[in-house]
Amino acid sequence: xxxxxxxxxxxxxxxTPVLADTWQDTLDAARGQTVYWNAWGGDERTNAFIAWVxxxxxxxxxxxxxxxxxxxxxxxxxxxxxxKAAGQDQGGSVDMIWINGPNFLAMxxxxxxxxxxxxxxxxxxxxxxxxxxxxxxxxxxxxDGMESPWRLAKFVFNYDSARIDAPPASMAAFVxxxxxxxxxxxxxxxxNFMGGTFLKQALIELTPDASVLQQPATDANxxxxxxxxxEWYDALRPNLWRKGAAFPENQSxxxxxxxxxxxxxxxxxxxxxxxxxIAEGLLPETARVFVPEGGxxxxxxxxxxxxxAANREGAMVVANFLLDPETQAHMQNIEVLGSYAVLDPAKLxxxxxxxxxxxxxxxxxxxxxxxxxxxxxxxxxxxxxxxADWAKRYTR
Amino acid sequence: xxxxxxxxxxxxxxxxxxxxxxGPIAAGLGQTGRxxxxxxxxxxxxxxxxxxxxxxxxxxxxxxxxKLTLWTGLAATLLSxxxxxxxxxxxxxxxxxxxxxxxxxxxxAAPHAAMAIGLAxxxxxxxxxxxxxxxxxxxxxxxxxxxxxxxWGIALILGLMVKEVPFLLLxxxxxxTQIPLRQNMAAGRxxxxxxxxxxxxxxxxxxxxxxxxxxMVVLAYALSTVDMGLILGPxxxxxxxxxxxxxxxxxxxxxxxxASAGALMQGLLVAAAFALLWLGERTMRRLxxxxxxxxxxxxxxxxxxxxxxxxxxxxFAIGTLAMLSLVVWSLAWRxxxxxxxxxxxxxxxxxxxxxxxxxxxxxxxxxxxxxxAISLTLAIAWLEGEDxxxxxxxxxxxxxxxxxxxxPQIAFLYGLNILFLRLGISGGxxxxxxxxxxxxFPYVMITLSDPWRALDPRLTRAAASLGAGPWRRLFAVxxxxxxxxxxxxxxxxxxxxxxxxxxTLFMGAGRVATLTxxxxxxxxxxxxxxxxxxxxxxxxxxxxxxxxxxLIPALLHxxxxxxKGASA
Numbered sequence: 001x002x003x004x005x006x007x008x009x010x011x012x013x014x015x016t017p018v019l020a021d022t023w024q025d026t027l028d029a030a031r032g033q034t035v036y037w038n039a040w041g042g043d044e045r046t047n048a049f050i051a052w053v054x055x056x057x058x059x060x061x062x063x064x065x066x067x068x069x070x071x072x073x074x075x076x077x078x079x080x081x082x083x084k085a086a087g088q089d090q091g092g093s094v095d096m097i098w099i100n101g102p103n104f105l106a107m108x109x110x111x112x113x114x115x116x117x118x119x120x121x122x123x124x125x126x127x128x129x130x131x132x133x134x135x136x137x138x139x140x141x142x143x144d145g146m147e148s149p150w151r152l153a154k155f156v157f158n159y160d161s162a163r164i165d166a167p168p169a170s171m172a173a174f175v176x177x178x179x180x181x182x183x184x185x186x187x188x189x190x191x192n193f194m195g196g197t198f199l200k201q202a203l204i205e206l207t208p209d210a211s212v213l214q215q216p217a218t219d220a221n222x223x224x225x226x227x228x229x230x231e232w233y234d235a236l237r238p239n240l241w242r243k244g245a246a247f248p249e250n251q252s253x254x255x256x257x258x259x260x261x262x263x264x265x266x267x268x269x270x271x272x273x274x275x276x277x278i279a280e281g282l283l284p285e286t287a288r289v290f291v292p293e294g295g296x297x298x299x300x301x302x303x304x305x306x307x308x309a310a311n312r313e314g315a316m317v318v319a320n321f322l323l324d325p326e327t328q329a330h331m332q333n334i335e336v337l338g339s340y341a342v343l344d345p346a347k348l349x350x351x352x353x354x355x356x357x358x359x360x361x362x363x364x365x366x367x368x369x370x371x372x373x374x375x376x377x378x379x380x381x382x383x384x385x386x387x388a389d390w391a392k393r394y395t396r
Numbered sequence: 397x398x399x400x401x402x403x404x405x406x407x408x409x410x411x412x413x414x415x416x417x418x419g420p421i422a423a424g425l426g427q428t429g430r431x432x433x434x435x436x437x438x439x440x441x442x443x444x445x446x447x448x449x450x451x452x453x454x455x456x457x458x459x460x461x462x463k464l465t466l467w468t469g470l471a472a473t474l475l476s477x478x479x480x481x482x483x484x485x486x487x488x489x490x491x492x493x494x495x496x497x498x499x500x501x502x503x504x505a506a507p508h509a510a511m512a513i514g515l516a517x518x519x520x521x522x523x524x525x526x527x528x529x530x531x532x533x534x535x536x537x538x539x540x541x542x543x544x545x546x547x548w549g550i551a552l553i554l555g556l557m558v559k560e561v562p563f564l565l566l567x568x569x570x571x572x573t574q575i576p577l578r579q580n581m582a583a584g585r586x587x588x589x590x591x592x593x594x595x596x597x598x599x600x601x602x603x604x605x606x607x608x609x610x611x612m613v614v615l616a617y618a619l620s621t622v623d624m625g626l627i628l629g630p631x632x633x634x635x636x637x638x639x640x641x642x643x644x645x646x647x648x649x650x651x652x653x654x655a656s657a658g659a660l661m662q663g664l665l666v667a668a669a670f671a672l673l674w675l676g677e678r679t680m681r682r683l684x685x686x687x688x689x690x691x692x693x694x695x696x697x698x699x700x701x702x703x704x705x706x707x708x709x710x711x712f713a714i715g716t717l718a719m720l721s722l723v724v725w726s727l728a729w730r731x732x733x734x735x736x737x738x739x740x741x742x743x744x745x746x747x748x749x750x751x752x753x754x755x756x757x758x759x760x761x762x763x764x765x766x767x768x769a770i771s772l773t774l775a776i777a778w779l780e781g782e783d784x785x786x787x788x789x790x791x792x793x794x795x796x797x798x799x800x801x802x803x804p805q806i807a808f809l810y811g812l813n814i815l816f817l818r819l820g821i822s823g824g825x826x827x828x829x830x831x832x833x834x835x836x837f838p839y840v841m842i843t844l845s846d847p848w849r850a851l852d853p854r855l856t857r858a859a860a861s862l863g864a865g866p867w868r869r870l871f872a873v874x875x876x877x878x879x880x881x882x883x884x885x886x887x888x889x890x891x892x893x894x895x896x897x898x899x900t901l902f903m904g905a906g907r908v909a910t911l912t913x914x915x916x917x918x919x920x921x922x923x924x925x926x927x928x929x930x931x932x933x934x935x936x937x938x939x940x941x942x943x944x945x946x947l948i949p950a951l952l953h954x955x956x957x958x959x960k961g962a963s964a
Binding site for chain 2: 036038041042043044047066068069070071072074075076077078079081082083084085086087088093094106110182183184189191241242243245246247249250252253255256257259260261262277280281282284391392394395396
């Protein structure tokens with residue numbers, strides 16, 4: 001056999017994408033596995049979507065999904081830690097986690113994650129994975145392929161248009177609004193990420209130089225950057241619900257308070273959640289979404305696979321399925337979940353784009369233009385300091 | 397029968413208890429203790445020190461949190477005790493014990509979490525009571541009052557009382573059968589004491605030693621409840637057990653160390669509360685003696701008794717409303733403020749069992765069945781062992797039974813989980829069954845002990861004289877005759893198993909989803925309708941078990957009047 005032919009054969013062997021081969025291996029290994037997907041379980045629509053994902057992957061790839069419903073994502077992190085603590089480096093109980101931000105940072109730093117694996121997923125071709133994309137940076141922490149995106153989150157407020165006419169136009173305006181409507185607004189406890197995000201959203205607008213927030217918070221830059229925030233908050237707090245002495249545990253409880261008529265405004269990390277909640281009978285028909293003028297914080301929700309996951313291949317199959325344009329369109333459907341897709345429209349073919357264009361709309365579903373610009377998440381250390389500082393200032 | 401009879405049986409029971417019950421608690425406490433002093437090699441923490449304690453004490457609000465814990469726990473226990481005594485004094489004459497048991501059953505059966513979820517809705521400023529009042533008071537918006545999650549823990553105290561008063565009542569009613577109540581009362585009245593004073597001066601001192609341990613169980617529970625504290629308790633800061641549960645699941649992994657220190661602190665708090673109880677008992681004994689000797693006969697206690705009775709009835713009413721609200725919510729579609737009943741109804745929350753509750757129900761049934769079967773077997777073996785040795789129970793044995801109920805769960809469960817992980821059984825059903833059985837067994841044992849000892853000895857003697865051996869006497873005579881109390885103990889076992897939150901959460905690695913874990917998780921969501929489904933099922937299951945415990949013997953023994961159940 002002439003050497004050139006051998007070389008050509010070898011080249012051909014390797015040219016048939018290695019990726020495809022290993023992906024086929026992954027699919028084979030995944031068949032029959034049950035993926036324990038640890039995901040916050042407080043939202044029935046998300047739970048139903050996860051159940052649907054399980055039905056699909058089970059029918060298509062023989063991978064079933066069981067959702068482990070968490071009150072707080074940190075529970076799953078702790079579980080992996082205690083497994084590592086006990087030396088259980090294989091066959092772990094957590095296969096996949098819905099994760100981002102501080103939990104991701106903690107797991108990545110502690111070496112508790114499997115990967116990088118995102119580039120191995122065939123459907124990653126539809127993602128914008130350029131270094132500055134929201135898919136590549138999670139709260140300023142580089143993703144490095146250790147977690148795979150699945151839904152887009154953007155901070156929004158909602159209000160009951162039957163109760164109030166004009167919601168505040170900026171974060172600063174919340175102080176006057178609350179003074180005029182004492183006891184009718186609150187935010188989740190800052191130890192919950194939604195409460196923390198509310199403080200960050202205000203910080204970005206009020207801080208003298210927002211670019212500082214992209215660097216880690218230090219003793220040197222923290223006080224100056226946050227002084228206007230605390231001044232604002234001290235003015236706001238006395239007029240909050242329960243005079244600022246008690247706070248709802250998370251955004252779901254807060255939404256319930258709005259439905260109960262105890263408060264007039266709530267917040268969410270999902271612009272479609274208000275329309276979804278109306279359809280579910282959890283908010284009045286008159287609820288609407290608004291954002292402050294300067295735009296709001298946005299980020300991406302990811303799934304990650306623990307280093308000791310028992311069903312790693314199955315988890316990869318599920319992560320890949322989540323990125324399928326068909327799945328993403330189904331997810332963005334307001335009648336299903338209404339979460340915005342993470343795919344890059346420019347990378348989709350015409351058929352896929354048509355599916356997205358044909359999705360139904362609803363009165364409480366904002367269009368992308370009315371959501372304003374998307375602001376970058378501050379470095380994760382700001383959230384840590386803010387919540388700790390808040391606890392120190394206001395816990396008696 | 398010689399005392400050596402049944403020695404093998406007793407040894408087996410003792411071995412199972414030491415390895416299965418004492419061992420895990422000690423090992424769990426040991427792990428927690430190591431971590432509390434900074435030793436947890438997997439986290440790279442190997443040098444013992446006081447670091448975790450320093451970190452713990454630096455947590456904002458920790459001292460408030462501890463004060464709140466002591467306050468809510470002591471207040472709930474003392475108030476429950478006082479109300480139960482007062483109610484008992486008035487009601488015991490008008491009600492047979494079995495009628496009272498039937499009456500109290502729904503409150504005993506409802507798990508703490510379900511009750512808390514219902515109460516949170518009933519009591520909230522936008523809740524059921526407020527909605528009923530709104531048209532009368534002219535409220536357009538719900539009043540801005542902190543009622544649930546209030547910083548003083550009043551809602552938590554109330555919630556605990558709704559659950560603990562019925563428990564103490566039941567315990568007290570059974571204790572009253574062991575003292576010569578009628579004679580004491582007659583003698584007291586004849587000497588010119590009012591009914592209330594006879595209770596306080598003569599009956600209560602006799603009842604107290606019989607209910608001291610159950611009161612301690614209530615106290616330990618009230619000081620360390622997680623699910624009730626989470627749903628009804630203060631939020632900023634919460635009670636210690638809630639704060640610790642959050643610390644244990646902090647993304648910052650090293651927080652496990654201060655959390656462990658806090659878990660020991662929780663143990664110390666309970667110990668301190670026990671010491672207070674003991675001091676109180678000593679003081680009361682002194683003062684009481686002086687008071688009794690004074691011989692005052694004023695009948696001023698009567699209004700107090702009446703007030704206590706009224707308060708107990710109010711508690712029952714609120715508890716009933718809470719349980720009812722769960723069912724109503726599970727059938728509602730839109731129920732906004734200020735509608736007193738839902739605007740629209742739907743079976744949707746019940747409609748998709750496949751998506752959730754069927755699985756949780758299956759797990760709950762499996763765990764309840766297994767833990768109850770194990771606990772019953774062990775309890776019967778123990779009691780039979782005592783019978784064969786023909787001796788009573790040593791004090792250490794009694795303490796052993798109560799131990800799991802007196803040590804706060806959080807103090808040893810996390811440590812125990814690490815042990816289970818090493819054994820490779822964490823996250824599975826076996827680990828959860830084991831952990832739950834630690835708490836199911838004591839209740840089953842306590843429930844079964846009295847009826848077992850009250851069994852007419854002539855029955856077994858007659859069987860023996862007819863030539864039946866010990867095993868045949870057990871299976872052919874004792875167990876059938878004791879069917880009713882055994883089924884009651886089983887029902888209590890099921891109720892306790894269904895209600896377990898922390899053991900299921902920690903040992904099951906969250907993968908063993910039960911009605912309780914799902915209901916508590918859902919209570920942090922926004923859909924009361926789905927929560928209502930889980931909480932209704934959670935409360936309905938133990939209730940069904942109690943109903944079965946009443947009905948099965950009645951059917952089984954329908955031709956034997958004395959065994960139909962009225963006897964228990």
